[in-house]
Amino acid sequence: MIKGCNMDKLDKIFSSFISNNLFKNKSVLQSNYSPEQITHREAQIESVASILAPALRGERVSNLFIYGNTGSGKTLSVRYVRDKILEKLQELGGDYLQFIYVNCKLKKVADTEYRIVAEMIHELKGSIPATGLPTDQVYLKFIEMIDVKKQVIIIILDEIDEAVKKISDRFIYTLTRLNSELKNAQISIIGISNSLTFMDHLDPRVRSSLSEEELVFPSYNALQLQDILRVRAEQAFKEGVLEEGVIEKCAAYAAREHGDARRALDLLRVAGEISEREEGTKIKVEHIDSANQKIEKDKMLDIVEKVPKQFQLVLAAALSLHKNKIEEIFTGDVYNTYQDLCQKTRNEVLTQRRVSDILAEFDMLGLINTRVISKGRQGRTREIKLMLPGPIQDKAEEILQKSLYL
DNA sequence: GTCAATTCACATGAAAGAGACCACGGTCTAGTG
DNA sequence: CTAGACCGTGGTCTCTTTCATGTGAATTGACGA
Incomplete structure (x- = not known):
């Protein structure tokens, strides 16, 4: 029924992709690429x-x-x-x-x-x-x-x-x-x-x-990152694609993350992809910001999706607690909610010991942030904070619902 | 008011079990000459 | 006689449970000022 319009749209996407390619050689920016020359090393x-x-x-x-x-x-x-x-x-x-x-x-x-x-x-x-x-x-x-x-x-x-x-x-x-x-x-x-x-x-x-x-x-500093990016960008992009200040911004972002050059290159690549999708002819400074967000988002959602079912249940429990505006979430709360959820979805209930480990793993993955605190007579527990920014949270919830109920 | 003991609610460790997967060697079977 | 099917044994891997031990500060209650 929407076949015709769909085709047109696809056609447009494809042709714009072909005609409007900012990249000369994208693989240069991929992490497994080995350059001829290694700068600053x-x-x-x-x-x-x-x-x-x-x-x-x-x-x-x-x-x-x-x-x-x-x-x-x-x-x-x-x-x-x-x-x-x-x-x-x-x-x-x-x-x-x-x-x-x-x-x-x-x-x-x-x-x-x-x-x-x-x-x-x-x-x-x-x-x-x-x-x-x-x-x-x-x-x-x-x-x-x-x-x-x-x-x-x-x-x-x-x-x-x-x-x-x-x-x-x-x-x-x-x-x-x-x-x-x-x-x-x-x-x-x-x-x-x-x-x-x-x-x-x-x-x-x-x-x-x-x-x-x-x-x-030693880690690279911002200036060294700029040099690296320039060398690679020259090979990766067509001429005149990069706007003023893009490299600098990219380097600054990555320098903040302990001078991670891989991160800088990823940023640049994703920024290019975003600009391309917008059918732009240049990579602007704003694209770096979007790229930064997109990378984070993709990483997190990827984890949410790929993690085993029991993990998803635990995460869903934490998420629902968070949604109910409960400020301070502790292991026990999560476990209780998790138990309910398991019964609702007819899943096996794991022991608290195991759930504790699962939470620790989520901490490692960066989806949540935990801190072991002692509440005196109320015992010792993990204080759990969700690290999913708002829009990602909704997406994550969507993914969880899909894979848990269906 | 001060101090040490108590106590809670988990954290953290170690070990071991369950169930899935797999290789290897031996035995059985059917096909071949 | 031989190739392939089939089985039992013994190994690993992952996820999980069970049992055991650890822990930091609020709370408690005794004590002395």
């Missing part, structure tokens, strides 16, 4: 390179531990050095050096010791079932694979703090001790972490072996 790259250089002679290199805030170029720099070394290696015609890159934060990878080792085997082009084998079998297979010849293996564990948090530091210990079981190959580990305090919680033995060398990546 020369010193760190040199350090990494000089630490890893002995590998080119087939010698084992020191374990290296790198830390710095998110988006300070850690992963980028390490990958850059890796690629350069591999290039050099090819020039020399050697094959006695291999890198294994594992990002411990990716959901399917992290979580367990088993999967991290399995992922390493994957990186080496081996195959291993996703589950079903004893963990030591997996280690055995890994050892078998790398010990076939004399070679240096450099394992890059990105976001290693996540892995240690989930598992324990035992697996790093096992990894460092693997060398004694190897006859031919040698292993070195590069650990990359966002958390500066991560090291403090480690077993001293692990700590000393992992941080034979240490490197800090």
Whole structure:
């Protein structure tokens, strides 16, 4: 019935998209892009390179531990050095050096010791079932694979703090001790972490072996962010698309978030997309603001939607309490409301212990903000504040209703 | 009024269970020569 | 004789429960001024 009009509209959207493309090459702004040149990280790259250089002679290199805030170029720099070394290696015609890159934060990878080792085997082009084998079998297979010849293996564990948090530091210990079981190959580990305090919680033995060398990546300041953005923007956008002050604003926003360059690039990209959708020909300063909001919003709603049902129930309980204008929400209140909700929707009721954990996880995800307070004789509890801004709240409620009632 | 003990309502930890998934090896079956 | 189907065992993973211990300040009640 509205077919005709619909088609016209779609047609318009498509054609405007084609004719009015602000981007020259959008992938430059995506987070997995590796640029030719890395701005403002020369010193760190040199350090990494000089630490890893002995590998080119087939010698084992020191374990290296790198830390710095998110988006300070850690992963980028390490990958850059890796690629350069591999290039050099090819020039020399050697094959006695291999890198294994594992990002411990990716959901399917992290979580367990088993999967991290399995992922390493994957990186080496081996195959291993996703589950079903004893963990030591997996280690055995890994050892078998790398010990076939004399070679240096450099394992890059990105976001290693996540892995240690989930598992324990035992697996790093096992990894460092693997060398004694190897006859031919040698292993070195590069650990990359966002958390500066991560090291403090480690077993001293692990700590000393992992941080034979240490490197800090300082956060970018606003000026450095501007430089980075300029270089990328030039490649990403067509000429004259960026309005005056856009880069500066972008950099300022990101600098506020601990100088997160990834964030800055995201902002710029999303701003471009927004402007494009509005069929504008320029990216204006206002677009950065909208982009900032949109990124937040998308992130949160995404979580609301993807989280398991029990989580959604808990969130719905907290949300309804909040809607009833109850200023101070505590764990007990949420639990009671949650129980009612479960009965209404015929869902299983979990124990308070579990709900407490779920709330803690929401805190981690940033949907709520909790603070453990003691109310004296009224006991100890979490004080819960919802972190969803108004318009997002409505959307979230919509999503929750849909997935809980239907 | 002051001080230490009490007490609440959870937080936080550790361990273990349930149910799903999976690999592996052994056994059975049907098809082939 | 052999390939494939089928089973039992033993392993992991995730979510959850059970049991146990910890905790910070309002409250209480004894005490002394």
